[in-house]
Amino acid sequence: MVVKDDYIKIPLSFEHMMSYLFGExxxxxxxxxxxxxxxxxxxxxxxxxxxxxxxxxxxxxxxxENKLRSLLDVLEERIKKHKEINDINIEIIEIFTIVIxxxxxxxxxHLHWKHPYRDNFWKLNYFRKIVYLQSDLQxxxxxxxxxxxxxxxxxxxxxxxxxxxxxxxxxxxxxPVMFLNWFKSEYPEFYCEIF
Numbered sequence: 350m351v352v353k354d355d356y357i358k359i360p361l362s363f364e365h366m367m368s369y370l371f372g373e374x375x376x377x378x379x380x381x382x383x384x385x386x387x388x389x390x391x392x393x394x395x396x397x398x399x400x401x402x403x404x405x406x407x408x409x410x411x412x413x414e415n416k417l418r419s420l421l422d423v424l425e426e427r428i429k430k431h432k433e434i435n436d437i438n439i440e441i442i443e444i445f446t447i448v449i450x451x452x453x454x455x456x457x458x459h460l461h462w463k464h465p466y467r468d469n470f471w472k473l474n475y476f477r478k479i480v481y482l483q484s485d486l487q488x489x490x491x492x493x494x495x496x497x498x499x500x501x502x503x504x505x506x507x508x509x510x511x512x513x514x515x516x517x518x519x520x521x522x523x524x525p526v527m528f529l530n531w532f533k534s535e536y537p538e539f540y541c542e543i544f
Contacts, residue, residue: 417448488544489525
């Protein structure tokens with residue numbers, strides 16, 4: 350006998366997300382009804398790699414890094430412990446919401462406020478603030494990605510090259526400063542739109 354509470358219906362959009370995270374070959378056809386154990390496995394895998402991505406990509410104060418790690422550790426334990434899919438999903442929503450606010454700066458503490466909706470209640474940068482920095486190499490990579498992969502901008506590539514990535518590699522020998530100067534002079538409107 351199949352108990353419906355032991356299954357969750359996974360939509361195509363979730364398959365796509367998992368494919369982007371872990372490869373299409375690993376998640377092709379990963380739609381429809383999945384067992385609770387498979388759902389837990391997927392969620393634990395996502396958490397594992399979010400932890401890895403935070404460790405690799407975020408530089409912050411030690412307190413902040415420990416708090417993020419601790420929240421995700423708690424989430425892993427709670428998911429392993431829970432028996433009901435609804436409880437598992439609530440845990441994910443609860444902890445991910447806190448993690449998102451912590452990544453922004455600090456989780457809101459509006460417990461005793463009646464109307465915490467004005468902008469000043471959502472200023473969360475008392476301890477830290479997100480600042481995205483880009484090196485010249487990262488800027489060059491972003492331009493190439495937007496033009497070659499996303500194909501957002503139709504630009505004329507110098508004739509002996511097939512892509513902007515080839516222009517960067519062969520014409521500019523992977524020198525991001527020379528490439529950026531060239532792109533800025535050849536496509537100033539696109540450059541300004543991107544940066």
